[in-house]
Amino acid sequence: MKKAIQKSLAGLCISFQLISCGSGSGDSAATCQETGPYACKTGATEPLYAYQWALNSVKSFFADYLLVSDGATDLNVEDVHSQGIKGQGVNILVLDDGLEINHVDLKDNVSRSMTWNFETNDFDPTPTSKYDAHGTLVAGIVAAAQNGVGVMGVAPRVTLGGAKFLALPEGIFANVLEAYGGASWSKSADIFNASYLEVGQTPPSYDSTNPETAALESFPNLRGGKGAVMIKAAGNAFRDEYDGKFNAACPRFQKGAATYGIVSCGNTAFDTQNLELPVVVTASGNAKGYKASYSSAGAILWITGLGGESRSNGNYGESGKASDAHGPQIYSTDLMGCDRGYSRDGISSKYNPQFVVGGTLINKEKNTLCNYDQTNGTSAAVPTVTGVVALMLSANPSLGWRDIREILRRTARAIDIDYGNRDYRNHKVNLILNPTIADETSSELSVGATSARLDYGWQTNKAGNKYSNWYGFGLVNAKAAVDMAKSYTTYKPTKLVVPTWTNDAIRAGVVNYGQVTQLGSFSVSNPGAVDMIQLDLSAVEGGADVCMGSVGIFIKSPSGTMSVLNTPYNIYYDKTTSLVDERDGGKISSESDFVLGSYAFYGESGKGTWTVYAVSGTPLPVSACASNPKLNIGYRIYTAE
């Protein structure tokens, strides 16, 4: 229906050129504040715009390929561009594997006062390796210029900075404080684009040795005290995690002869940076309006951007079907030349669309110099959200870091609303070896039961806020966000009050592998509205380690809302494909501070009794997990200002 309406509107646009629908002619002559040849024009001025479905799906090349695109899902950004709001006055810093600062489609927006290279210790972040094209791709998604060449970014008039921060030679460690706003070249950033993740082989500890905590908790000091935000990747480990050394697969759940991936292998909370409030953790959606097949889930997701699908084939990515993880990706800038970057001579057309394969007919016609490419991942979704935030700040530079989060949250769109009932996610699973899907569909969590539902889909909490472990608060909505930014007057305090931990609120909660156990409960007298709740888990001193690869952690709020902070059978459960096979089941000890969090209770009162459950699968024998280990659990609650 939505698609039909948009198609009709597109038809109207073609028939009546006086009605601007982002055709590039501009409809805001009377109100347009932008000047120059592209004033208030959409990206239709750029030759590759038809492939940038995330900017205008209905008129994109992919709209007619219904197996990979719904012809409707995009950022809803054209109206903003038509108003001439394109990121003017906003500074974005892309921390990545480098940035080709002389790229034909980026150089007009690059500020040389906002660049750095941690490998060479100079101001040129242009990568030397032909494979380090990630940062240039990410930068183009948010900041490619509107210049009649190539592609256009979500915020094409933003000021762009970048650093060679990732993929550094062994032994070189980037100074996180300098990268995160402490250096002359980083301190003026309004938005930090972090299309990366830290993935460890064992559950991380969140404590006073975390390298990034101090910097991220100090983000509210940036922007003259209004505070900066970091838009950060959720991760691409829904099904598995491969990085060359640490290759982890997760069990699939059997129903009849088929198996299903019920839970996310990776959890967004496994990167401790994502637990910091100024970090906007971003999931990835595809052109069909669903979660991308790879996008990691978790209860600390804030928003969803658009990052395309895993496998892209055909001429431009139009082949296959989304249900097989096929579909278009995000078109952007690549390292220039057919001997460098992701688009180059000699790459396989089996795994890439013709557009990026150097020397093919399509490549010669549309991408002759291999200056452009397409990419996927939460890496690609992050800059789409970064771009939207830049548009918001361009429309209202007074927004503080909390206001940015708030507007993103309030304007986000709930998509794929019924996913919790799809592919047996509404069924309970058996918490025993060779996990199977039960027939029972109840979402009731029964203490002592050997089955439980692991995914609750979209939920509406008692404050009326919709939340999903797949999508956070939903898909970003550029027009609604900018409209709200323009009319925004109730600015939130920018000071970040970090709550103290209440340690051992639950002492020695017993984990019974293979069943549901109530670990304990704690009472909170603070009547404030909840922003995020965090739990700090450790094994009891002198007791056995707890195998968190098998232990799901669920928590019920005083209002009765349930949130899944960690699922059993996660990335730490079984690393049988690992080249560096630890196979310890994700053990945490009494010295661990394994911290999980949830935004699912946003806006609810925190006052009352919270109940914590362990929903535990059965560890592999090789993990040597002791039976009935005990957990101590502390908590802290950030309140919504």
Added chain:
Amino acid sequence: MKKLIAFVVTSIGIGCSTFVLAQTTYELGSVMLPTQISAFGAMKTFTVGNKVFRILPSTHGDGGFVINDHGKVGKCQGDVLISGVSVDQAKKALDPYQSKIVSLKVYDSLRIVSARFNDLESAAKARNELAESIAGATVTLPIVFSLPKAR
């Protein structure tokens, strides 16, 4: 087999600790086996909060590698960070440690003061004392166990 230490040479006598020290490199984030750890003999330790870290012998002149209670390898450069209070307050709090501090950096935009100590034990001791003595401050001793990767 893998585990954290990549032994560069094929034959290493466990008893030849000097040889081991000279010929090993450490892989960040990897987990050492107990047998690998015991080959180093007695190691210096330091405590941060309730956590005990063991300092690995330096190799190739590159020190600062540590392991946690699970044998996981991290890198600590001995920087104590103070945030959450004014820069002046943080600097003043570091005065008693001047003899152990080799460099001091002030990140004004973030309001963070970073002091690099001449050894990890001194840094940890200072971190623990400062965390108790500066009300409202966050005091950290960063240890890197994993590096960010494009995702």
